[in-house]
Amino acid sequence: MPRPSNTEARREQIVAGLLKAMAERGYEGASVAEIARAAGLSAGLVHYHFEDKQEILLTLVRSLASRARQRFATRASKLAADDARGRVEAFVDAFLATGPDADVAAVAGWVTISAEAIRQPEVRVAYEEVVRADLEHLEALVAAVVGKRRARPLAAGLFAAIQGYFVLSASAPGLVPPGSAAGTVKRMAAGLLDAATLSPSDREVS
Template identity: 95%
Template sequence: MPRPSNTEARREQIVAGLLKAMAERGYEGASVAEIARAANLSAGLVHYHFKDKQEILLTLVGSLASRARQRFATRTSRLAADDARGRLDAFVDAFLATGPDSDVAAVSGWVTISAEAIRQPEVRVAYEAVVRADLEQLESLVAAVVGKRRARPLAAGLFAAIQGYFVLSASAPGLVPPGSAAGTVKRMAAGLLDAAGPLVRDDA
């Protein structure tokens, strides 16, 4: 894999700085000076690579989405291609499981992004694009188990549970027993899918 250019590396450093600054001060409090401090760079370098704070935030949306998708890809690489239930569990684990690749700051950052999506139309567009793509992927995973006709409402419910855990863990972490989120949602998924019945071949 080629090494990132100095510009790419600097941009990634700045985006990571925003994530750190938001965890400490929220988006409003994450000034360019605070982002620069968190990234161990000068404010001038931040301004050189990004026109404003919103552009950094929009880049962070894509960065966090890529992290979750990479976790999913890593988990599914160990599964058989026809392991539909395993792939669905891997999706839930990629978003919620604790472990060496978990990222509390990323979860908190995603909750902040969802709040900014309500306030800023440009952020809403980027946020909706990521959520739509992730929900469509989850729907396809559910469809592999129960068929297309029944997949959408089940996928929407599971995705809402995932997003709800994000909010709880970021805003009221003491309410969520440590390490419980992924297991609970996987049990919810199993119950919903079993209740829906086996895959109906003519609706796949």
């Protein structure tokens, strides 16, 4: 696998700096100087690689989405080809599970991004693009269990639960028992899928 270029590595370093700075000071307080400090670089290097702070944030949106999708791919690769329910659980785990690849900073960052999506049209476009793609992915996973007709509302409900846990864990962490999010949403998913699963004679052709 080729090594990333110096430019790519620097950009990733700066994006990670924004994530760290936002965790400490929020987006408004994450000035270019603070991002540079968190990244261990000079402010001049930050300006060299990015036009402004918003461009770094937009890059962070794509980076966080890619990290969650990679966690799903890793989990899904360990499942049998016909384990449709396992893939729904793997999706939930990819976003909410604790463990060696848990991404606590990413959760807090995603909540900040969702808030900025309300304020900044450019961020809203990037945020909606990521959310739409992830929701469509979850809908396809759910459809493999219950059929296409019933998949959309179930997927939307599960995705909303995931996003709700993001907000709670970032804004009021004491309200969420540690390590409970993934297990709770997976149990919700199991109940919803059981209730929606059609009998073989009624199942629509997907």
